[in-house]
Amino acid sequence: MAHSFADITPPIALTPLDGRYRGQVAPLVDHLSEAALNRSRLVVETEWMIHLLDGEVIPGLRTLTDDERALLRAIPEDFGAEGIAEHAEIERETVHDVKAIEYYIKRRLDGTSLEPLAEVVHIYCTSEDVNNLAYALMIRGAVHEVWLPAFEALIGDLETLARETAEVPMLSRTHGQAATPTTLGKEIAVFAHRLGRQARRIPANRMLGKINGATGTYAAHAVSVPGADWERVARTFVEHLGLTWNPLTTQIESHDWQAEVYADIARAGRILHNLATDVWTYISLGYFRQRLSAQGGTGSSTMPHKVNPIRFENAEANLEISGA
Incomplete structure (x- = not known):
């Protein structure tokens, strides 16, 4: 009988995110x-x-x-x-x-x-009062403290590369066929420009929250302390957390703002997907050449003359999954 992984400490990851990709995430x-x-x-x-x-x-x-x-x-x-x-x-x-x-x-x-x-x-709290605000704080931190700085750093790297290769000639292609002359810098600049537009959109998203009780009516609040301005209490609390108050909900905060944030990130992901596949194509055409890192590595499991473009293939696949 095969050994069970269930009792191994530390626990075995259920997904690659906490396994082979742990360092990146x-x-x-x-x-x-x-x-x-x-x-x-x-x-x-x-x-x-x-x-x-x-x-x-x-x-x-x-x-x-x-x-x-x-x-x-x-x-x-x-x-x-x-x-x-x-x-x-x-x-x-x-x-x-x-x-x-x-x-x-x-x-x-x-x-x-x-x-x-x-x-x-x-x-006065239903679980959703706590949860919707907690998730908003989590997402705000993940986006503004991790994702956006990394995204902006990537854009900065692309802008630098575009300037450095502004005069490196390259044969462009349309419909997969040889077309007219371009430069590597210009093609990289296209992606820096596209991604920059998305980077400017992300901070404009407002992350909403509510704290209005079990059905969004302040029912228990009003019965307990009828003289209080409960809408003001809720609004000032949500804003104190750095979020935007949602004044009208059911028990559940509507989460429309989350869909908006994820849509913007997914759109940025599609552009990055374009970048990954374009670079893969340039490698395939022989425009770019890869080399193994100084730490070594294996280019192919069976063909010693190859260095497979695994970083770009991995990026392509993970961007497809994350944007699905």
Whole structure:
């Protein structure tokens, strides 16, 4: 019987993203992993508690001291390997990941000056109130701190290469046939220009969030504190997180903004796909020649005279998958 991989530590990756491609995608772990989701949930829950108490929204409850505010904000900041394991342990009991987040926070308030205020944690929130904001924070971080800087760096490299090869002559092709003279720099500049247009679109996307209760009506809020301006409370909280307030939703934030962000990234991916296939073609035509890296490598598993264009083929395939 074949050996099972299920009990190997560290766990065996289910997909190549966490396996052979781990090095390339590692910066996204802090933004798009399950642990990152739970840390973002902790941010939302603790900031909501601060927002309600410091804003004196709920009658009879006091505002926070500087030390108490720091204590709450340290909860997501300190969320690491031990916290991940503890949250998983709590979730095994609750069978509910967001409820486990609530209990995780309350454990950290035990024995502190905030223990009498522990029931403010998660008050007025349905799970989607926490989740939609947590995902928005995650996506914002992944796009603006990882994807966009890498994308802009690539554009910068292409612009530099275009200038350096502006006078390198090259026979262009149309319909796969020899056409008129061009330069390598001009062909590279086409891609730098196309990608630059997309890079300018990405930051313009507004990432939306809501915190309006189980059906989007502030029902529990209004019954509990009828005199509060709950729309203002929600709007100022969402904006405090650096997001744009969505004023009208059902229980679920509509996620249209996510479709918009992904569409822009997918469009950039199609241009990169064009670049990968064009370079592959130039290699096939003999315009470009490849060489193995100084660290060595294998160009082909059976033909020693070849260096297969695996980087561009890999990029082509992964761009097709990511944009599907």
